[in-house]
Amino acid sequence: MAAHKESTMLEQLRRWRRDFHQYPEPGWCEYRTTSLIAAELSACGYQILLGDQVLSAAAVMGRQIDEPKEKARAAAQGAPQAWLEASSLTGLMAVLDTGRPGPCVALRVDLDAVKVQESQGAQHQPDQQGFASVNAQCMHACGHDGHAAMGLVLGQLLAQQHERLCGKIKLFFQPAEEGCRGGKAMAQGGQVDDVDILYAIHLGIHAASGELVVSPTGFLSSTKFDVEFHGTPAHAGLEPNAGANALAAACQAVSQMLGIPRHRDGLTRLNIGTLNAGAERNVIPSFALLEGETRGASAELNDYMFSRVQQIVDGCARSYGVDFRIRKQGEAISIENSPRLVHSVTLSADRLGFHVIHSRPFGASDDAGYMLERVQKRGGEAAYLVIGADLAAGHHHHGFDFDETAMVKGVSLLEALFVAALQPPAEITG
Ligand SMILES: [Zn+2]
Known part of the structure; x- marks a missing residue:
């Protein structure tokens, strides 16, 4: 040139x-x-x-x-x-x-x-x-x-x-x-x-x-996601039974996600990078937000990880009587x-x-x-x-x-x- x-x-x-x-x-x-x-x-x-x-x-x-x-x-x-x-x-x-x-x-x-x-x-x-x-x-x-x-x-x-x-x-x-x-x-x-x-x-x-x-x-194929849990606040001393604990649901979900079996067909990744929940010491936490991502060597492997994440969120929300919302924030x-x-x-x-x-x-x-x-x-x-x-x-x-x-x-x-x-x-x- x-x-x-x-x-x-x-x-x-x-x-x-x-x-x-x-x-x-x-x-x-x-x-x-x-x-x-x-x-x-x-x-x-x-x-x-x-x-x-x-x-x-x-x-x-x-x-x-x-x-x-x-x-x-x-x-x-x-x-x-x-x-x-x-x-x-x-x-x-x-x-x-x-x-x-x-x-x-x-x-x-x-x-x-x-x-x-x-x-x-x-x-x-x-x-x-x-x-x-x-x-x-x-x-x-x-x-x-x-x-x-x-x-x-x-x-x-x-x-x-x-x-x-x-x-x-x-x-x-x-x-x-x-x-x-x-x-x-x-x-x-x-x-x-x-x-x-x-x-x-x-x-x-x-x-x-x-x-x-x-x-x-x-x-790597990847899904970036936010999960919100919405529960019911209540006085932690007077009637904790009236609350639905979003923080507890989120913690359960995180530990179960970290235990998703890795896939025999190739590389998979999962990370929960943030977890924010609750408002005050003496209130049953009614809100939790976690930010995470899955990755996989192929779209199928990433889909496998993300579908397990969805199952876990659904199960944990049910068991604590809270609502949830999963929002995809990015994908590759x-x-x-x-x-x-x-x-x-x-x-x-x-x-x-x-x-x-x-x-x-x-x-x-x-x-x-x-x-x-x-x-x-x-x-x-x-x-x-x-x-x-x-x-x-x-x-x-x-x-x-x-x-x-x-x-x-x-x-x-x-x-x-x-x-x-x-x-x-x-x-x-x-
Ligand atoms: Zn770049």
Whole structure:
């Protein structure tokens, strides 16, 4: 690639990445990020569908936000007003139809930040260079600022050459990846249904600058859930018999959940991370809330764990005479890349000088899986790619930062993959 193009790309990617980094937004609150991307891509010819038009509202999980407050914050931090007001849900899809028959090629990136207070350490580059987070307890500590910038700049590059391409480009900017809350809603919105090739990316997970993991393994299926128990309060001295003890039901449920037999078919996990219950020492506790998660090496193994959790909650609630409510707060499924796509990505990445690593454990979850799976089930091909990036500290650490040149390599690869797939058939002459 020409050195000039590379340095222009780095400049653009860095500008956007640093802007998003400075104004991070937690899941379902990405109003500023969404509006800015919508404005930019609309200006270069994309049709924009905002969150409400792209996501299935029924599949939205873990969204407890103060919408007017978040929109006011986004406006004060420079979100273009017209785009900001046009949707209640965050995230967007940008579509560019060349008008010539051909495949539909798509990219999915995520937008949200993590609830971490950013470091002010002397070694921390975002602070030194003046683009550290201005939002308290919120930081792009997982590289999604980079993903959003990459999706945006890729969109601009493809728009510049759309006259020479065929088919259709779809760019998905997914909200609320952290906690696995937005991916299923975006998949069930149905906008991936005409996608022939879908890529999803992540920067720097177990991969250094210059490396590309074309077939990461070990994505865990997961369900994040809250359980509420509702009982009856009563005086603990005068008539404890009149109460229905929600705390006791919750404690029983937790100890039984920890005893769910592990499955012979593969890895399973369960954690109850919080339990809050009761109001006062001398009152039979009428309320308990626990937050937990299950995981499994496959969707079936995770389903096994979560269905046992449901049985236990039901049984414990009955035995204490309390009501319960289970709320799914997030979900992810495992990911398997389409082999043919892995092959073609490998060839392109080799040509661009990547050090290609076929497979390496990912070790976490990503709800992009719902979109990838939906494309694959309908006969399309999909791949989750890990684009290597040197890190200053690990993901979700308050000192997290990544090598910005990794974004240039990633966008160059994606551009090459899109352009190759969207080449019009050679004209037959003579
Ligand atoms: Zn992430």
